[in-house]
Amino acid sequence: MTAQLVSSSKPRILTGDTPTGSLHLGHWVGSVKRRVELQDSHECYFLLANMHAFTTRSEDPLGIRRDTIEIVRDYLAMGIDPNKAAIFLQSEVPAIAELTFLFAMLLPFNRVMRNPTLKTELELKGLSEKFSFGFPLYAVGQTADILSFRPVGVPVGEDQVPHLELTREVARRFNQMYCSVPTDAEDEDHEKLGGVFPVPRADVGRVGRLVGIDGKNKMSKSLGNAIFISDSPKEVQKKVNKIFTGRQSATEPGDTSNALFQFVDCFIADEARVAELKDRYSRGDNIGDGHIKAELSEAINALLTPMRERRAQFEGRDDLIVDIVHDGTARANRLTEQTLLRAKDAVGLKFWPRTLAM
Ligand code: ATP
Ligand code: MG
Numbered sequence: 001m002t003a004q005l006v007s008s009s010k011p012r013i014l015t016g017d018t019p020t021g022s023l024h025l026g027h028w029v030g031s032v033k034r035r036v037e038l039q040d041s042h043e044c045y046f047l048l049a050n051m052h053a054f055t056t057r058s059e060d061p062l063g064i065r066r067d068t069i070e071i072v073r074d075y076l077a078m079g080i081d082p083n084k085a086a087i088f089l090q091s092e093v094p095a096i097a098e099l100t101f102l103f104a105m106l107l108p109f110n111r112v113m114r115n116p117t118l119k120t121e122l123e124l125k126g127l128s129e130k131f132s133f134g135f136p137l138y139a140v141g142q143t144a145d146i147l148s149f150r151p152v153g154v155p156v157g158e159d160q161v162p163h164l165e166l167t168r169e170v171a172r173r174f175n176q177m178y179c180s181v182p183t184d185a186e187d188e189d190h191e192k193l194g195g196v197f198p199v200p201r202a203d204v205g206r207v208g209r210l211v212g213i214d215g216k217n218k219m220s221k222s223l224g225n226a227i228f229i230s231d232s233p234k235e236v237q238k239k240v241n242k243i244f245t246g247r248q249s250a251t252e253p254g255d256t257s258n259a260l261f262q263f264v265d266c267f268i269a270d271e272a273r274v275a276e277l278k279d280r281y282s283r284g285d286n287i288g289d290g291h292i293k294a295e296l297s298e299a300i301n302a303l304l305t306p307m308r309e310r311r312a313q314f315e316g317r318d319d320l321i322v323d324i325v326h327d328g329t330a331r332a333n334r335l336t337e338q339t340l341l342r343a344k345d346a347v348g349l350k351f352w353p354r355t356l357a358m
Helices: 002-006 025-038 050-057 061-078 094-104 109-113 116-124 134-147 158-178 233-242 259-267 271-283 289-312 318-346
Strands: 012-017 043-048 085-089 153-156 201-204
Touching: 012 025, 012 134, 025 043, 025 061, 025 153, 025 259, 043 061, 043 318, 050 061, 050 134, 061 085, 061 289, 061 318, 085 318, 094 134, 094 318, 109 134, 109 158, 116 134, 116 158, 134 158, 153 158, 158 201, 158 318, 233 289, 259 271, 259 289, 271 289
Parallel strands: 012 043, 012 153, 043 085, 153 201
Antiparallel strands: none
16 A cells, blocks of 8 residues: 555655644644545645654643644544545654755755745744744755655645745746756746656645634634634534634624634635625614624534544544554655655765665
């Protein structure tokens, strides 16, 4: 099965999540829903970025370990099928670390620090005065996470687009510097022209940025503004009730581009109903925020109910989860060792082949 996967003719995708907490509705709409849709037509690799979690959470290794397992439970709950997609541990794929070191030489330091997502994270996570050397390195590491798999596309939320741009720059530079790909080559021709790496594109979902219940920032595991996939129906209701609109009464004309309606647009599937709610809300036609929030909670809970049921099968079964990740990591290593060897060959670092035993 594995050999088949490595040489599969299906287009390959890679994406992943950092174990800084459990997964939330932002992950579902921004990336995981797309992954579930693609797992039949694509060869899929989903990375648990447990090394990168140390950039902001090095004092809590047990928490990182716990959340790594929880994220897999969330994946399974959301419908990712480990028989189709390889779910793997970043820390157990050495090719990623080795390529990170090599790629770090291809990017000017100032270029990495200009990345707007890094800047926002430093600010929002209160790291501006005290971030580690490893923090900006994670952006370089992410280029290696991706390119180790030579994927055609990366399903991600909007905040990841700058990281993808950095990745595309690394791929182009590597191919030009070490594989004689001409500087004016089109991105899609790089592999045909002898480049080791494709220049992969970001595949942003329909909702690239779901707002958090604070109504301000992106919904984020580390910002305390998330509705988690594992939240109970009651918790969902409580959190939805907190979505801030600033509207005073049911007869006040409301702004349908506010945070509450961003959620309505994402989670109430009946388009005619959404149009009706928007019409009445914008006219202040005796429709309170509380009413809309009740309908919204119901819709979110309807989405989460089958996920809760699937999740229940893996509660208390960390052994099963570790098996799934072990299998996925073995698959990931078979592929990335091939990539690494080709990259080492291109830069004159190939002396002998090696095999990894797990
Ligand atoms: P952290 O707060 O630790 O950065 P996060 O909630 O931002 O965590 P990540 O692990 O950084 O989650 O992101 C994993 C994937 O989910 C990325 O592709 C990211 O773009 C996507 N994603 C995360 N939050 C959202 C959101 N609110 N809306 C859309 N996509 C999102
Ligand atoms: Mg993030």
